[in-house]
Amino acid sequence: MKVVAFLPIKLNSQRLPHKNILPIAGHPLCWHLPNTLVKVQEIDEVYVYCSDSSVKEYLPEQVKFKQRSKELDGDLVKGFDIYKNFIAEIDADIYVLAHTTSPFIKQESIENALKHVISGNNDSAFSAERIQTFAWYDGKPINYDLENVPRTQDMNPIWVETSAFFIFKKEIFTKYNRRIGFTPYIQEVSGVEAVDIDEKKDYDLACKLAEIEEIG
Numbered sequence: 001m002k003v004v005a006f007l008p009i010k011l012n013s014q015r016l017p018h019k020n021i022l023p024i025a026g027h028p029l030c031w032h033l034p035n036t037l038v039k040v041q042e043i044d045e046v047y048v049y050c051s052d053s054s055v056k057e058y059l060p061e062q063v064k065f066k067q068r069s070k071e072l073d074g075d076l077v078k079g080f081d082i083y084k085n086f087i088a089e090i091d092a093d094i095y096v097l098a099h100t101t102s103p104f105i106k107q108e109s110i111e112n113a114l115k116h117v118i119s120g121n122n123d124s125a126f127s128a129e130r131i132q133t134f135a136w137y138d139g140k141p142i143n144y145d146l147e148n149v150p151r152t153q154d155m156n157p158i159w160v161e162t163s164a165f166f167i168f169k170k171e172i173f174t175k176y177n178r179r180i181g182f183t184p185y186i187q188e189v190s191g192v193e194a195v196d197i198d199e200k201k202d203y204d205l206a207c208k209l210a211e212i213e214e215i216g
Helices: 029-037 053-058 079-089 107-118 170-174 200-212
Strands: 003-008 045-050 064-067 094-098 124-131 158-169 184-188
Touching: 003 029, 003 079, 029 045, 029 053, 029 094, 029 107, 045 053, 045 079, 053 064, 079 170, 094 107, 094 170, 107 124, 107 158, 107 184, 158 170
Parallel strands: 003 045, 003 094, 045 064, 124 184
Antiparallel strands: 094 158, 124 158
């Protein structure tokens, strides 16, 4: 069974310019998660999927570079189009789709989630943060009754996907066009692991956390 991890990267990010090569704990942002993935024994290959070959100078040695079409860098291009192109080019039984904007994800979290998919117990897995509080959507509460307000510790939790990783069997994507299948395993992440860098305030927080956490 072949397991391939891939990280789509675009160097010309909009909200935070040059985000993927900004320094955190002595390395570029795009270095950290690939460096964690190559330590996972069950993963056979780790690729960075980028149109700009200059990204190679920012990556750990063990990480492979796969060049993608510049057309996939367009602001209106959906992530699924990028994933589809990579999967068509690199064959595997299981894919680990990961995003460099989550530099604090632990090796153990990836290994545990991947174990559930390799075993066949689950057809996919993803990282998510457990939220156990009062939540509303479209003007209505979605997890409690206004006439019978529970204690927060008795509430059913809401799971919020993080962008850190999605693990799926090939047919889940190629047959059903999904990155989360029908029997997914939810890998809980919290605190620093749940940090995702999209804007400058996220990057500033990550830099402060990196001073405390042992990463790099």
